[in-house]
Amino acid sequence: MFPNRVVLFFVLFFSLNSFLTAQNADFVRNSLLQKSRQATKYFREQDFEKSLLLSREVLKKALLINDSVLIAASYNTIGSNYNEFSEFDKSIEYYKKALFYANKTTNDSLKFKVNNNLGNLYCFEKGQYELGIKHYKKAIFHSQNISNHTYTLLTSLNLTWAYFDKSNFEEGLLFLNYCNANFKEYGSDALSVVYQMVNGIYSSHIGDYKKARVFFEKAILLGYKYNELNDVSYAHNEFSKMLFRMGNYKEAYIHLNKFNEIKDKIYNEDKLFKASIAGLNLELDEYKRELTKIELIKEAQNQNLRKSKIIVILFVIVLFVLLMLIFTLIRNNSFKRKVNRELTIANNDLLLAKEKAEEASQMKSQFVSTISHELRTPLYGVIGITNMLIDEYKDLSKSQHLSSLKFSARYLLSLVNDILQINKIEENRVVLESMTFNIYDEIEMIIRSLSFLSQNNKNKVELLVDPKIPEYVIGDKLRFSQIIMNLVSNALKFTKNGIISIHVVLEKKEGKINHIGFKIKDTGVGIAAVDQDKIFDKFVQVGRNDTDYQGTGLGLSIVKRLLHLFGSEITLESAIGQGTIFSFSIPFESDLDKTNDLINNIRVDLSTSQIFKVLVVEDNRINQLVTKKIMEKNLYKCCVVDDGYEALKILETEIFDIILMDINMPLLNGFETTRLIRNKNISTPIIALTAFDKEEISEEAISAGMNDIIIKPFDQSKLFKAMSTLIYDAKNVG
Known part of the structure; x- marks a missing residue:
C-alpha cells in the first residue's frame, strides 16, 4: 500500500503545481494588461514620462513571457510618445516593431491602431503620402474585419485630411462623402473636431468661406468642450490659413497665436525633458536585448517531380483512337466521295445562304457601330455643354428644363449602349470579368x-x-x-x-x-x-x-x-x-x-498641383469646346488642333505631357496620326478619345501605338485616372 500512496501523492502534487502555475500566469498577464492600458491613458493625458516608464516595465515582462499582444501594444505606445517628441525616425522604428508582433496575432484591433498611427506619421510628419495612404488602407481593412465602423470612420477622416493636405481634393472628396454619410451613426465626440475641420477645409477650397467659417468655429468650440487640445490647435491653424487667404490678417493672427499657445501648453519643456530621460533608459534596454535575431522563413521546395503514369496512359489511348479514326476514314473515303457528289448542289446552295447570312450579320454590326458612333459624337457635345451650363451658371443648376435635357441626353446614351450590349451578347462577345x-x-x-x-x-x-x-x-x-x-x-x-x-x-x-x-x-x-x-x-x-x-x-x-x-x-x-x-x-x-x-494594389493618385500640358486632336468644334473646358477645369493646360497634320506640326516645336486623339477625322485619321508620331520617336502617352466601341478599335489602336481608349461620352474620373497613370508612368520611365 505504501508505494501506491507515494505515487498518488506525487500525481496530486504535480497536478496542483500545474494548476497553480497556470493561475499565476493568468494573474501576471491581467496585471500587465492593466498597466498597458494605464500607459496609454498617461499618453492621452500628455504625461509622457509616466507613459514611457510604465510601457518600459510592461515591455520587459511581456518579452519574458513572450506575449505578442502585450509586446506590440507596448511598442505602439512607445512609438506614439516619440512621435509627440518629434523624433519621427525613432517613432517609425518602434511602430514597425509593434506591427511585426501584431502581425503574429489575430488581433485586428491592434493591427488597425498601429497601421493608422503609421499612416498619420508618414503623411503628416514625413510627407511620404504614398506609404502613409497604404497603411491607412490596411487599417480600414482590419477595421472592416471586426466590423468596427467607428475605426473605419476615423481612418477615413485621416485619409480625407491627407488628400486635402496634398491639394488632391478630388480623391479626398470621395472619403469626405463617406464620412458625411456615416458620421451621424458611427461618429463620436473625440472625432467631431477633425470631422468639422476637414469639412471646413473643403468648403474653404471651393470658395464657400461663409460655410467654412461655420465648420471651423464649430470644430474649435467642440475641441474646447471635449478637451481635444491637439485637434483644436489644428482647427485654429487651418482657420488661420483660410482667413489669411481672405485678407483678414488680424483675425488670422489671433487664431495662429491660439495654435501656438495650445502647442506650448501641450509640449511643456520640463515635461518633455523628463520624458526624454525615460526614453533614453528605454533605448538602453532595447540595445541590451538581442532583438536583432529574425526568424528566417525556410521555404521547402520539392524538386523531385513524379512522372505521371496517367498522362502516359492517356497519350497511348489518344494515339490508339487516332489510328482507329484514320483507318475508319480510309475505309469510308469511297463512300464519302459518292455522298459528296450528291450533296454538292445542296452544299452550294447552303454556302450561298451562309454567305448572305454572314453578309447580313456583318452589315448589321457595321450599321449598329456606325449609328452608335454618329449618336455618341453629338451626345458628347450635348452632355458636355449641359454640364458646362450647370457649372458656369449656378442659377440654372436647379432648372427643370436643363435637368430634363441632361436626363434625355443620358437616356439616349443609355439606349445606344443597350443596342450595342444586346448586339454583343448575340454575337457571343461578352465575357464575364472578376x-x-x-x-x-x-x-x-x-x-x-x-x-x-x-x-x-x-x-x-x-x-x-x-x-x-x-x-x-x-x-x-x-x-x-x-x-x-x-x-x-x-x-x-x-x-x-x-x-x-x-x-x-x-x-x-x-x-x-x-x-x-x-x-x-x-x-x-x-x-x-x-x-x-x-x-x-x-x-x-x-x-x-x-x-x-x-x-x-x-x-x-x-x-x-x-x-x-x-x-x-x-x-x-x-x-x-x-x-x-x-x-x-x-x-x-x-x-x-x-x-x-x-x-494593397490600389493605385493612389499622389499627383501634386503641377499643371500638365494636354494636346487635344479633334475635328468637331463643339467637342473641342467641351473637352478643352473639362481639361482647364481640372487644371490641365490645353491646346486644341483640328486634324492630324496640325498635331504633327505642333509636336515639332512643343512638348506635351499627354495627347487626347480622336479617331474619325478627315485628311488623316487618329490611327495614321499616331503611327506618324511614333515614327518620329515621340513617346508621349496617347489616349484615343472616340465614339467608336472599344472592342472594335482596340487591336488597331494598340498596333498604332496608342496607350489607352476612352469612349465618348466618358466618365471624367475614369479619364483623369487614366491620364494620371500614363503621365506618372511616362515620367518614371523617363
Whole structure:
C-alpha cells in the first residue's frame, strides 16, 4: 500500500503545481494588461514620462513571457510618445516593431491602431503620402474585419485630411462623402473636431468661406468642450490659413497665436525633458536585448517531380483512337466521295445562304457601330455643354428644363449602349470579368443615380441587404450593375406614388461560393398573365400608350441574357394592378486573400498641383469646346488642333505631357496620326478619345501605338485616372 500512496501523492502534487502555475500566469498577464492600458491613458493625458516608464516595465515582462499582444501594444505606445517628441525616425522604428508582433496575432484591433498611427506619421510628419495612404488602407481593412465602423470612420477622416493636405481634393472628396454619410451613426465626440475641420477645409477650397467659417468655429468650440487640445490647435491653424487667404490678417493672427499657445501648453519643456530621460533608459534596454535575431522563413521546395503514369496512359489511348479514326476514314473515303457528289448542289446552295447570312450579320454590326458612333459624337457635345451650363451658371443648376435635357441626353446614351450590349451578347462577345466589390454599395449607388426618375414618379425605394452576405464579393460588377439598373429603372417607370423594394439574401454557401438571391418588387401597374411570356423578348413593350415614355423594350431582354451568362434564370410574379416581383440568384465568390491583394494594389493618385500640358486632336468644334473646358477645369493646360497634320506640326516645336486623339477625322485619321508620331520617336502617352466601341478599335489602336481608349461620352474620373497613370508612368520611365 505504501508505494501506491507515494505515487498518488506525487500525481496530486504535480497536478496542483500545474494548476497553480497556470493561475499565476493568468494573474501576471491581467496585471500587465492593466498597466498597458494605464500607459496609454498617461499618453492621452500628455504625461509622457509616466507613459514611457510604465510601457518600459510592461515591455520587459511581456518579452519574458513572450506575449505578442502585450509586446506590440507596448511598442505602439512607445512609438506614439516619440512621435509627440518629434523624433519621427525613432517613432517609425518602434511602430514597425509593434506591427511585426501584431502581425503574429489575430488581433485586428491592434493591427488597425498601429497601421493608422503609421499612416498619420508618414503623411503628416514625413510627407511620404504614398506609404502613409497604404497603411491607412490596411487599417480600414482590419477595421472592416471586426466590423468596427467607428475605426473605419476615423481612418477615413485621416485619409480625407491627407488628400486635402496634398491639394488632391478630388480623391479626398470621395472619403469626405463617406464620412458625411456615416458620421451621424458611427461618429463620436473625440472625432467631431477633425470631422468639422476637414469639412471646413473643403468648403474653404471651393470658395464657400461663409460655410467654412461655420465648420471651423464649430470644430474649435467642440475641441474646447471635449478637451481635444491637439485637434483644436489644428482647427485654429487651418482657420488661420483660410482667413489669411481672405485678407483678414488680424483675425488670422489671433487664431495662429491660439495654435501656438495650445502647442506650448501641450509640449511643456520640463515635461518633455523628463520624458526624454525615460526614453533614453528605454533605448538602453532595447540595445541590451538581442532583438536583432529574425526568424528566417525556410521555404521547402520539392524538386523531385513524379512522372505521371496517367498522362502516359492517356497519350497511348489518344494515339490508339487516332489510328482507329484514320483507318475508319480510309475505309469510308469511297463512300464519302459518292455522298459528296450528291450533296454538292445542296452544299452550294447552303454556302450561298451562309454567305448572305454572314453578309447580313456583318452589315448589321457595321450599321449598329456606325449609328452608335454618329449618336455618341453629338451626345458628347450635348452632355458636355449641359454640364458646362450647370457649372458656369449656378442659377440654372436647379432648372427643370436643363435637368430634363441632361436626363434625355443620358437616356439616349443609355439606349445606344443597350443596342450595342444586346448586339454583343448575340454575337457571343461578352465575357464575364472578376472584380471585388460591395453589393450594398453598388445597389445604393444605382438607387442614387435613378433618383431623378424616382422623384419624377414620386416613388420611394427601399433596400434590405442580409447582414450574412460577405462585405466583399468577387464577380462581374459591371454586368451585375446593368441587371439591377435595368430592373429598378423598369420598376420606377411603371410605378407612380408607390414603393420599390430591393431584397438581397444569402440563400446558401458552398465553400467560397455564396449563392445570393435578389428580389425587386414594385407596387406598379403589374403585367397581365398573357403578356408575361413575351416581356423578355427584344423590343417588346407591354401596356404602353401615347403618353408613356418607357424606352425601347431592350432592358428586360438584356437582363435575361446577362443572367444566362451568370448561369442563372429570372422568375416573374405579377398581376394587373398588384405590382410585379422579379427574382433571381447569382453565385459570387468571397475570398479575403484576394480582397486583401486588391486593397494593397490600389493605385493612389499622389499627383501634386503641377499643371500638365494636354494636346487635344479633334475635328468637331463643339467637342473641342467641351473637352478643352473639362481639361482647364481640372487644371490641365490645353491646346486644341483640328486634324492630324496640325498635331504633327505642333509636336515639332512643343512638348506635351499627354495627347487626347480622336479617331474619325478627315485628311488623316487618329490611327495614321499616331503611327506618324511614333515614327518620329515621340513617346508621349496617347489616349484615343472616340465614339467608336472599344472592342472594335482596340487591336488597331494598340498596333498604332496608342496607350489607352476612352469612349465618348466618358466618365471624367475614369479619364483623369487614366491620364494620371500614363503621365506618372511616362515620367518614371523617363
